[in-house]
Amino acid sequence: MTTATAPESRAFEADVAKLxxxxxxxxxxxxxxxxxxxxxxxxxxxxxxxxxxxxxxxxLGDDPQPRITVRIDAEAGRLTIEDNGFxxxxxxxxxxxxxIANSGTKxxxxxxxxxxxxxxxxxxxxxxxxxxxxxxxxxxxxxxVDVVSRxxxxxxxxxxxxxxxxxYTVAPAEGDDAPLRGTRVILHLxxxxxxxxxxxxxxxxxxxxxxxxxxxxxxVEKPGAEAAEVGSGAALWTRSRSEIxxxxxxxxxxxxxxQFDEPALTIHARAEGRHEYTMLLxxxxxxxxxxxxxxxxxxxxxxxxRVFVTDDAEIAPRYLRFVRGLVDSADLPLNVSREMxxxxxILTAIKKGVSSRILSELEKLAKSDVAAYDKIxxxxxxxxxxxxxxxxERRPQLLDLARFTTTTSGDGWRTLKDxxxxxxxxxxAIYYIAGDDAARLAASPHLEGFRARGxxxxxxxxxxxxxxxxAGLDYEGKPFKSVTQGAAELDLIPLPEAAPPQxxxxxxxxxxxxxxxKETLGEAISDAxxxxxxxxxxxxxxxxDSGMDRQLEKILAGAGRIGAGAKPVLEINPRHDLVxxxxxxxxxxxxxxxxxxxxxxxxAKILDGEPIADAQAFAERLGRVIRRGLG
Numbered sequence: 001m002t003t004a005t006a007p008e009s010r011a012f013e014a015d016v017a018k019l020x021x022x023x024x025x026x027x028x029x030x031x032x033x034x035x036x037x038x039x040x041x042x043x044x045x046x047x048x049x050x051x052x053x054x055x056x057x058x059x060l061g062d063d064p065q066p067r068i069t070v071r072i073d074a075e076a077g078r079l080t081i082e083d084n085g086f087x088x089x090x091x092x093x094x095x096x097x098x099x100i101a102n103s104g105t106k107x108x109x110x111x112x113x114x115x116x117x118x119x120x121x122x123x124x125x126x127x128x129x130x131x132x133x134x135x136x137x138x139x140x141x142x143x144x145v146d147v148v149s150r151x152x153x154x155x156x157x158x159x160x161x162x163x164x165x166x167x168y169t170v171a172p173a174e175g176d177d178a179p180l181r182g183t184r185v186i187l188h189l190x191x192x193x194x195x196x197x198x199x200x201x202x203x204x205x206x207x208x209x210x211x212x213x214x215x216x217x218x219x220v221e222k223p224g225a226e227a228a229e230v231g232s233g234a235a236l237w238t239r240s241r242s243e244i245x246x247x248x249x250x251x252x253x254x255x256x257x258x259q260f261d262e263p264a265l266t267i268h269a270r271a272e273g274r275h276e277y278t279m280l281l282x283x284x285x286x287x288x289x290x291x292x293x294x295x296x297x298x299x300x301x302x303x304x305x306r307v308f309v310t311d312d313a314e315i316a317p318r319y320l321r322f323v324r325g326l327v328d329s330a331d332l333p334l335n336v337s338r339e340m341x342x343x344x345x346i347l348t349a350i351k352k353g354v355s356s357r358i359l360s361e362l363e364k365l366a367k368s369d370v371a372a373y374d375k376i377x378x379x380x381x382x383x384x385x386x387x388x389x390x391x392x393e394r395r396p397q398l399l400d401l402a403r404f405t406t407t408t409s410g411d412g413w414r415t416l417k418d419x420x421x422x423x424x425x426x427x428x429a430i431y432y433i434a435g436d437d438a439a440r441l442a443a444s445p446h447l448e449g450f451r452a453r454g455x456x457x458x459x460x461x462x463x464x465x466x467x468x469x470x471a472g473l474d475y476e477g478k479p480f481k482s483v484t485q486g487a488a489e490l491d492l493i494p495l496p497e498a499a500p501p502q503x504x505x506x507x508x509x510x511x512x513x514x515x516x517x518k519e520t521l522g523e524a525i526s527d528a529x530x531x532x533x534x535x536x537x538x539x540x541x542x543x544x545d546s547g548m549d550r551q552l553e554k555i556l557a558g559a560g561r562i563g564a565g566a567k568p569v570l571e572i573n574p575r576h577d578l579v580x581x582x583x584x585x586x587x588x589x590x591x592x593x594x595x596x597x598x599x600x601x602x603x604a605k606i607l608d609g610e611p612i613a614d615a616q617a618f619a620e621r622l623g624r625v626i627r628r629g630l631g
Contacts, residue, residue: 008169031193035070036210039213071220073222087152087182145161148186384401399473447533488531525567570604
């Protein structure tokens with residue numbers, strides 16, 4: 001290959017340079033993946049050409065049939081992956097091969113660094129496909145990579161070349177070897193990678209990892225030899241489910257979705273009737289790195305009659321964004337723009353059908369294989385619950401799919417149906433407590449009165465929980481009620497072993513002490529009152545009856561959505577030994593009682609996960625109490 005002018009030298013982005021070093025030195029045990037990545041890129045280029053040729057058939061020229069060719073040159077130690085797809089020009093080469101999305105690079109490098117201690121096997125196949133490093137995996141087997149490409153409809157071919165050490169060159173490509181259209185990736189293999197020059201090895205890898213690719217694949221065993229087809233180009237999703245093995249589905253998932261885990265659920269279905277389309281969808285077995293990236297595209301790709309149209313159709317709602325795969329429509333017109341397709345009523349109907357099918361398949365799995373569904377919920381439940389807030393139409397279905405940790409569930413999950421089936425007599429609400437730590441929630445003093453009465457409480461530790469429970473939902477007529485908001489309303493559900501009532505004198509002293517607490521704390525609280533919900537703790541903080549749940553208030557305040565939150569109510573356990581003693585102490589040592597009250601308030605804030613605003617005053621107050629105790 002010759003160039004007409006001196007090549008233009010460029011440095012890789014800093015993240016790409018580091019990524020290449022990590023690929024070569026850390027992700028070294030499963031190098032077969034490079035071939036799958038390069039073939040996938042070639043197939044994408046052919047699919048792009050098919051789409052662009054709908055509007056401009058001249059792009060196909062005299063070569064309309066897409067193909068991918070793998071060429072072996074054992075004598076020169078070169079392996080070439082070639083396609084006749086859309087190709088790239090100078091700017092495409094720089095943008096596609098000289099840079100990579102920062103978020104993907106950062107996440108990849110963080111994961112690979114974390115996996116180093118587990119050995120090379122742990123840092124290999126599980127990482128590459130997840131992070132879109134694709135083309136760069138070529139440097140695991142080659143010390144020099146040349147890319148010769150000519151964009152469809154242009155006259156100039158370009159040569160991109162790099163040794164993967166920190167930079168690359170781009171120059172016009174001349175000579176008979178330049179493709180008429182498409183891309184040729186030439187790998188100058190390192191010595192211990194020359195096993196990839198063996199035809200049988202290549203054929204095995206291609207059939208295993210890229211057998212689904214909707215473009216024919218052929219191998220040329222040596223220069224001048226005939227091409228032998230190893231992949232027919234039959235799209236997997238067009239075949240009947242009975243003809244496809246579980247391994248073929250898994251291989252397709254690995255290549256198409258860029259994942260290396262086993263899919264937890266595969267959905268392959270054809271919709272017929274008013275609209276005809278095929279869906280091939282996968283629920284990953286592990287959490288994708290981009291699960292919370294709002295700008296990530298390509299989760300579900302849209303095809304029209306096997307022609308890739310867009311990866312930005314938002315076919316599934318955001319709360320199902322963990323689903324990977326494709327939808328192929330037979331009804332959408334091919335001769336319209338992506339923008340027109342987005343507004344198509346046909347696509348709207350497809351979106352509704354696909355979303356309903358995903359949820360119905362999850363429902364079936366929840367009934368047929370509880371363990372498999374529980375694993376999916378453990379991985380993606382926090383995302384699915386976003387639908388409880390966003391999708392009013394499917395809310396009842398999502399509530400049935402939801403699983404919860406509760407005060408009685410132990411290490412397992414509970415459904416709302418389980419919860420409602422265990423309601424106590426006179427219980428009119430589904431009780432929950434929200435926070436950011438499940439263990440701390442389970443130990444919260446707010447639960448004491450409920451636990452003593454055998455009332456189950458949902459422990460909600462995902463951020464989204466504070467939002468959906470505040471949306472006015474109910475389940476089978478039972479509203480959701482926070483145990484940290486308003487009065488506990490436990491008087492209708494008696495304790496199994498109720499303590500005898502306090503005598504009138506003690507009750508009067510407690511009432512006086514509660515009044516003293518209000519006077520002492522003043523504007524720091526909105527109220528102080530005797531508590532029904534406490535049985536062993538002395539105090540706790542709750543939201544006012546008309547206020548929002550305290551966890552939701554903290555989230556909104558932390559995000560700057562609201563100013564200072566509502567002042568809390570301090571609830572006091574009238575039977576706690578400390579409270580009874582303080583109530584009986586009279587007012588002879590008012591300073592000591594004030595210190596005790598403020599320490600009780602500080603204790604309530606700590607139990608509620610709040611910081612002590614004035615640590616110095618807290619320390620001085622605690623010191624005075626200790627000194628009094630020591631006489």
